[in-house]
Amino acid sequence: MTRKPQQSRSRATVDAIIQAGFLVVAREGLEGTTTRHIADAAGISVGSLYEYFANKEAIYDAMYEHIVRDIVGTIRPLIPKLVTMGERDAVVELLYQFRQLLMRDQGRYLHYASYAMHLAQREHLEPLKRMLHDLLTQYAMHHPRVLKIQSIPAMGYIIINGGIFAVIRHLSEPAPVINFETLVKGLGDMVHYCIEGALEEAGSGTD
Amino acid sequence: MTRKPQQSRSRATVDAIIQAGFLVVAREGLEGTTTRHIADAAGISVGSLYEYFANKEAIYDAMYEHIVRDIVGTIRPLIPKLVTMGERDAVVELLYQFRQLLMRDQGRYLHYASYAMHLAQREHLEPLKRMLHDLLTQYAMHHPRVLKIQSIPAMGYIIINGGIFAVIRHLSEPAPVINFETLVKGLGDMVHYCIEGALEEAGSGTD
Amino acid sequence: MTRKPQQSRSRATVDAIIQAGFLVVAREGLEGTTTRHIADAAGISVGSLYEYFANKEAIYDAMYEHIVRDIVGTIRPLIPKLVTMGERDAVVELLYQFRQLLMRDQGRYLHYASYAMHLAQREHLEPLKRMLHDLLTQYAMHHPRVLKIQSIPAMGYIIINGGIFAVIRHLSEPAPVINFETLVKGLGDMVHYCIEGALEEAGSGTD
Amino acid sequence: MTRKPQQSRSRATVDAIIQAGFLVVAREGLEGTTTRHIADAAGISVGSLYEYFANKEAIYDAMYEHIVRDIVGTIRPLIPKLVTMGERDAVVELLYQFRQLLMRDQGRYLHYASYAMHLAQREHLEPLKRMLHDLLTQYAMHHPRVLKIQSIPAMGYIIINGGIFAVIRHLSEPAPVINFETLVKGLGDMVHYCIEGALEEAGSGTD
């Protein structure tokens, strides 16, 4: 169905389409996004669009993959530094980076991300999960006391899902009641308190 | 265009349409939902639908309003009891009630709720916000020590947004990695740790 | 999918669409026929077309059914008369009737018939086959000597398929080398010769 | 637009395209056949296709011409032999050869032939008609008694059109009610009976 053009020109076109996808979703919303919109925004014809993608869904998939790859590519290099930091600072650092990424190109990613949350193609999320797992594992190796915490799965689930959502929602709100700094600081504190609290309950707590 | 019908028959029809809306969204997804589907499910004609609602969007709005009203109507009566409980138990109780509500009628509300997050007509959320504010205020009056916590707004924002999202996401997942009990317990613990941690940091803490 | 409107108005619309189908296929050919063409010719909107037919294919099916019903409805009443005639006259009579039918409304049926030959939805052909079978059976009862012919299946297959095709092709030709009367007379003769020849070979031949 | 290439390479490419045409029509049907399919099957690019043919229609034309040329090229050499045979055997021999041709390369020609009947560019049929005329003429010269038959044109028309169609249809049917041998034998008999019958009617008949 889809031609697979392999020149660098093609790679550029594929990228253009993906970027156009983010642009149009940001401008028109997911329901308002049409293949023609995307083609126009990418500066190509509808026909060409279908040279590169089998259908609209495939574009959304590629966008999903792109955004995941971008997040992983941005955060992974930070892992060595993050693991040496205290949990508060690490969370703060992490979320600032996350915001910067979502707000790139006038918030182009942000809108798609807010829809993507329940499109959730699980396969595409794998690299992200792997990275988070690596981050946690290495963090634990540098801070062995956290290994005593029993409820890591539950808290991880909540912190990751809830935290990401809270940030996306905050960035999407036209007039949020708290500013981003406060939000991030709060999340850092929460993670810290949870670790401390969980450790205390588990018994003692020395670093 | 739209009459605002006061007669009980009309009110019943409006309700039927709204319930049909939840039913159809649950069955077909938001994209798969058509006015015809809704009219059929409501047992009326498309023509009649437009007698009661100006357009499809208006139905979604009404659904939003309805679900918010339902949540508030369910939770608000619990406030007196919740404020007497410890934070852990309160959170747990709250979230079980929330789940029960979302899962009513074979999860009719759940699907819409998962989409509603970014349909989000902010005005409609007001009653919910007010109720949560009341809950927190009255909780604080019964547990004055929490008033010492400075970062209440941030933590409130995170816990509420993140918690709601985490629960909705969890209920929507076909095979979640943790079970609901663990999730709820975890959220309760987190709130508890956060309060304890924040208080400890703020100085000392007598109840 | 398809509304099933049941008033007489609807039946009229369905007929209009089917007739429009024949008209457009005659004018534009099968490949040149679009749903818009048909809707226009039927004097309705595309949307309405799909109120009555699930898709384009369904229209072709209905046309097929219609033409078969029309043929059967025209020929079957003639059976009592045909069976009393000699084979030559019966064939001639049959084919004149067939031509008249195909040429109805400026040859509206003819074009579709020429395409329909290899679309051949077998189920729709059943009534036609049944009628031909009845015709042959009753003919044989009036002319018992033909029962002695062994190669009836083969000759039936050839005469029916070949004969129908020869007629359709002849009617479709802009400048046929022989005229219709000659063609029909020839077919009558052939059937006659075949019967006589086959009977002679089978042994004797008295009526 | 179209070059008329005389070089052998070009001739080979043209042939490849034509063969690809038959292949694709057989595989995908006429409606499912695209220029891209044909180009791929021919092992060339779409661009090259248009170097050799002005448009898709021109390819179909060439296919038509090719198949006619092929039939003529196969049958004409048989004429000397056929004219010495009895009409039954001649018909049988002719149709077996015809079948073999249609079934060549897994029935590559057959599908196109079944569509070609109403694509029917009449000019292309000329060589075929000429050959059939020659066959009949020479046959008559070897069997002078058939010259007495008056209705030769009509019967020729019917036998040829009807016979060809009956064979093509039979070969196309997934589960024909009679087998090919019976069909061919039947056609032979019919021709025989028609000749005998016509002669008898015309007066007497010595070979």
Next chain:
DNA sequence: CATGAATGAGTATTCATTCAT
């Protein structure tokens, strides 16, 4: 000569909305 990416008019089909009955 060859390529294959680019084009865009054209196709079937859907669906929110209207309006005559």
Next chain:
DNA sequence: AATGAATGAATACTCATTCAT
């Protein structure tokens, strides 16, 4: 008030044809 047939703009997707490289 209720109906549901009618509408037609809009959508995703295709494919014959062109043309820069």
